[in-house]
Amino acid sequence: MKKALAVLAIALSPTLVLAAGTHSGGHGHDETKPAAGHGHSDNHAHGHEDGMAVGKPAEANPTRTIKVVMKEDYEGDNLYIFDQKELTFVAGETVRLHIVNEGEEVHEFVMDTMEANAEHKELMAKFPEMEHDDPNAVRLEPGQEGEILWTFVNAGTFEFACLLPGHYEAGMHGPLIVN
Template sequence: MSLTYQVLTYVGLSFGWFSFFAWKRKKRMDHMHTMIIGMSMGMMIGLIAGLLFGSEYKGDLFLSTIWGMLIGGISGMIIGIPFSLLSTIEGTLSGIMAGMMGAMLGEMIPMEKMEPLLFLFIMLHTGCILLLSNLIGTGEEETPNRKRLITLHNPITPPVLLIGIFIWFQSLPFSNLSANTDQMHSQNHNNQPVVQEINLIASDFSYKPNRIVMKKGVPMKVTFQNTGSVEHDFEVVSTGKFVISSEANDNHQHGNMGKEKPHMHAKPGESATSVWQATEEGTYEFYCTIPGHKENGMVGSLVVL
């Protein structure tokens, strides 16, 4: 499971548990408590989601901002609805603003700085849940049976939970997230760009990897290998944004010989290579042009930084 899915899964599960916990005790809370809950949850989830998608879709701030705003705003709205209209509005707006800020952070900060910042946000999110749960549960009478259970009122639970999150966080695949960026930023002492190399494998019916990151103006050597049982190709959806500098063989260009739409083709068990570079930053889709293959999932994205 990728880093983004793991973090969002944890955030979603913790948010769901806390929402259920808070909703059951809403009768004992005043408007100030419910507003704080809505704003806190919307803001923390918006920041985390925005940061994740800002790093995932570097070069496409619009897309990462939309995702951050949606997840943050919907989270703040969901937790606020059972309380009051005011809590719903506060939670939604807080989530939207936090999603925007998180996406900008993910876009601006280098990949090597993302790990400590994401860890900080996750611990803040967890800390908010622990503090708010303790605030909500203050004054609850513990029955003998409940005292024997591990609950948030047990002083051992918070440190055990935080240590567990710390251990889990160390296992997240940050190395995979930063590998492409490290390669793009490598240059020789004369400040001349080196050729980036990428192996793109086509099977029936998917690409591996299905997301490629490259640097504008830096040549990229693409080796397209077909391990499937039928012929496959891939074409980048762009016009005039790429320059093909060399081709190792006939890549079945379909009339796109140019210097505009990178297009490579390989029969089963064969491969093709090509060197090209981007002239403009952005996020571009690529897919298999053979009829029916795109519809079966042979699509991916190319991010130019």
């Protein structure tokens, strides 16, 4: 009986890891491609019919490109940093966010409401190996580059952050303002 249970546990373990490690809508998409065009049923719409509160994947060509570098800073006040302290956009603006990981660790760039990022961060703490495929985010290995093509639809104050365990707490977040 013990042998049968062990075989059953081994057979089911990949399914259990997958079920615990992913959720619909996330940020493990191919970082070499634009984030636009990834249709998901879980778009965290937060009451906005046209996408997420922070906006939606671009349907038009971007009017400008903003480079955001992610890295460690062993000398500064914060261990993990974005080179941009704040991102500012105009409602209706479509941009290309060119994200670069110049660090020695995996980092991610996620933009959403502060509340949604807080919820997502808690989930990441419980399931740190979880992989996602959200159009509003990108996860990059050291040396990788990615981009998000995005239209900021709604005015407001949002947040960009790295939600990997410990990274947010070590300084990897900032305000994203849409005027």
